Amino acid sequence: MIQNVNDSKMDTKRHHILNAAVEVFSRFGYRKTSMQDVADAAGMSRAALYLYFKNKDDLFRVLMERHHATATAEAEAGFAQTAPFERRLSAGLKAFVLSAMAPVQSSPYGQELFEANNTLAEDLNVATAARLQQLTQATIADAIEAGEISLGKVAVTPTLLAELIFCAIDGIKKGSDGLDQIEERIDALVRIVASATGSAG
Amino acid sequence: MIQNVNDSKMDTKRHHILNAAVEVFSRFGYRKTSMQDVADAAGMSRAALYLYFKNKDDLFRVLMERHHATATAEAEAGFAQTAPFERRLSAGLKAFVLSAMAPVQSSPYGQELFEANNTLAEDLNVATAARLQQLTQATIADAIEAGEISLGKVAVTPTLLAELIFCAIDGIKKGSDGLDQIEERIDALVRIVASATGSAG
Structure with missing residues (x-):
């Protein structure tokens, strides 16, 4: 006690x-x-x-652990909403990406902090990305189960669709100019996925 | 003479x-x-x-120029085919990505050659990517013009759709395991875009 x-x-x-x-x-x-x-x-x-x-590296790593846990929890809450597939997917992906990128975007040392993260906590990045891809896949599988969407027309598995969404998210994170453009592009990505799987509108 | x-x-x-x-x-x-x-x-x-x-760097850069010109020409030929939108998009994107990545994939020094390319010819990479995005956008605009596809349902401009496709291509190139997986993912991406824009089947 x-x-x-x-x-x-x-x-x-x-x-x-x-x-x-x-x-x-x-x-x-x-x-x-x-x-x-x-x-x-x-x-x-x-x-x-x-x-x-123990030292500055240790402190930074623990900081990144907390940061990843927060971003993952926010994404989980987004995916778990009681809302149509398109809204759940959008909320989960945006919560994760925006929460994960906010500190990098708001500091003049964003690039340096981003590189420190890649050097000191690459394993956390990989684990968090895998967890988020898994959550996306589960969201897709649930929507199929519930008859909300169908992957028959596009002939992909939930795994392949989740992988593809994360390739796109990765490219969006790296190739976009600020949080507004990231958000615009994730919204468009989700509309395209929803439309292709028959759940749009 | x-x-x-x-x-x-x-x-x-x-x-x-x-x-x-x-x-x-x-x-x-x-x-x-x-x-x-x-x-x-x-x-x-x-x-x-x-x-x-002049020297090894100069030779390598000229080699990369020729390589980019070949990949771009192959993509142009793919996009310019007389075929439905889905086939044109798929042919153009795959010709470009597979042609651009083939030498990296087939050499045991692929990673080192890739890094040399990024160091010595980054401006060529940027220019080629911009040219390919432009070709993709033109292919989309042509298909709209011809009544083959419609972006109304997904509420994106041809520019945004082309940008998004290139974010996805970028993530696919970096996050895939070999040419087969790259090809599988580009095929799936194209099916999703075609389905979302009403041109699938």
Whole structure:
């Protein structure tokens, strides 16, 4: 019981530090941020900070874990809505992409933070992308099961359609100019998929 | 007149060298290939080779120019076929992607050659992608004009649809495992676009 209380205090403190770290990283970028900067922003000593995080890489990785968990939870909520297929697909994909990209877009050091993420947390990126593709596939399978859509006309499996949607999402994330264009393109992608599977309108 | 004959001889010789260079680069990769290797493969002296190409980077860039021109011409021929929209779109996109990726896929040094291309000829990549997107957009506009397809149901412009197709193609090129999967995914993409625009079957 006492252990649980301590765990929970530890968690609260870690969240407090991570919130401070988000601020500092987006203001100074990855390279220029020091553990001292994070400690200052969190209102604690550098020594105390090291009780919670081994080093800057460790702190950043835990930050990315939290970030991925949030983006995934938002996508899950979008996919799980009580709404037609087109709305569920759109909500899930947009929640994920916009939540995942928002910090990169809003910081002047976005590109550097994006690269730090790719270097320090590539395995998390891969796992999260796989999870989201799985959720998309399940959403498609559910809609088929419910008679909402049919893949017969386009002769693809739910797996292939989900893969293709994620290839498109990947290209959209990399090739678009800002969040507005990303959103416009995801909307168009979803309308095309809905129309092709007979669920549009 | 004599000038033209010389130009044409020069061109023939350059093509002969470039064909030899393709062989050598795909066997040894970019870094390990020397101008001497290319000269040997072309059956000429290293000194003579330098009359045609300034250095290895220059030779590689000219090789990439020829490669892009070939891929673009093959795509143009595909798009220009006398065939229904779905077949034209499929032929154009596949001709381009498969022609562009074939050398990378068939060499054990594919990744290294791909990176050399990105470093030495990024401007060509961008220009070729823009040209292909333009051809796709023109193919879509022609099909609308001819009453073959309609974008009303999906509420996108020909520009947005062409952009979206190229985002998907980009994701497919990067996220697929070999040429067979790339082809399977492009086929599925084209069926979905055709179905959504009312031209399937």
